[in-house]
Amino acid sequence: MTTVRTISSITASQSWKLHQMDVKNAFLHGDLHEEIYMKLPFDYIIITGTECGLITKFQKMLHATFHMKYLGQLTYFLGLEVHHRANGIFLNQHKYIQDLITLVGLEDISSVDTPMEVNVKYKKDEGDILDDPTLYRRLVGSLIYLTTTRLDISYAVHQVSMSSPRHLHLAAVRRIIRYLRGSPTRGLFFSTNSSLQLIAYSDADWVGCLDTHQSTKSLCMFLGDALIFWKCKKQYRVSKSSTEVEYRAMSIVYSKIVWLHGLLDPDNARKVKKIKKYEPCSDAMSKHSETKNTKRTFFGKTGSLCSAPFIINVIPIYTRK
Known part of the structure; x- marks a missing residue:
């Protein structure tokens, strides 16, 4: 995501346009009778630059070569919401946060002002171990992806990334999500004056x-x-x-x-x-x-x-x- 943030910063400062295209089918058709290995391709493409004519020509070339659809100005990409403003570009993950709050059932719980308690460090063997860590690992994985736009939770997420999670660690994860509930629209801003x-x-x-x-x-x-x-x-x-x-x-x-x-x-x-x-x-x-x-x-x-x-x-x- 560093590349996406860097391109967003350059695009905002240079007042370029961000275009998005979608590959209708990124997989091959046909029956396979042998074992193959492949990397899953991304089916979304972001295009930007200084020359609008060259961008249009490039889009037509892609459309003629592949089954692609032009989605217009970039507004959503891999869970990132892209908001175009007169003074810059704003990225956040509002919907992603709301889905996470719903998943853990904290819609009606009050928010907190900090992602973790002050001067707290968690030990890996502190407290009783979770019987089933599946939900815990899913929540931590989601929080790690949220750090794409939320620097303010990076340290807290780092602290709760445990291989053998305990009930204390799950409580800490829930606190991070309660913190996000109080600031779901926060994100990154890339100014045109940067x-x-x-x-x-x-x-x-x-x-x-x-x-x-x-x-x-x-x-x-x-x-x-x-x-x-x-x-x-x-x-x-x-x-x-x-x-x-x-x-x-x-x-x-x-x-x-x-x-x-x-x-x-x-x-x-x-x-x-x-x-x-x-x-x-x-x-x-x-x-x-x-x-x-x-x-x-x-x-x-x-x-x-x-x-x-x-x-x-x-x-x-x-x-x-």
């Missing part, structure tokens, strides 16, 4: 997991004022220091920057004037004796893969004593 400057932030919670002592990396990226990517995930290995965990998070950001720069290339990349990278700074990072070796280990020559100039700014962290 620039195409790529800005990235990263941070990490060192040994924050109470069960495995793994650290949690978090990062987000903006194209101008538009939020196009975010991630909150446990790191695969235990880091020896806060310096190491910070650089691991930063290396993921640089890899994503290189990928996004390739997505914007060749035409739009020329419009990306510069890329800013914001990273947290603490005394541990500035004084750690192995900082230089750690940086070399995780970054290598990543910067050379992207031709756009990087500007790295440090956000100081002040610890209250």
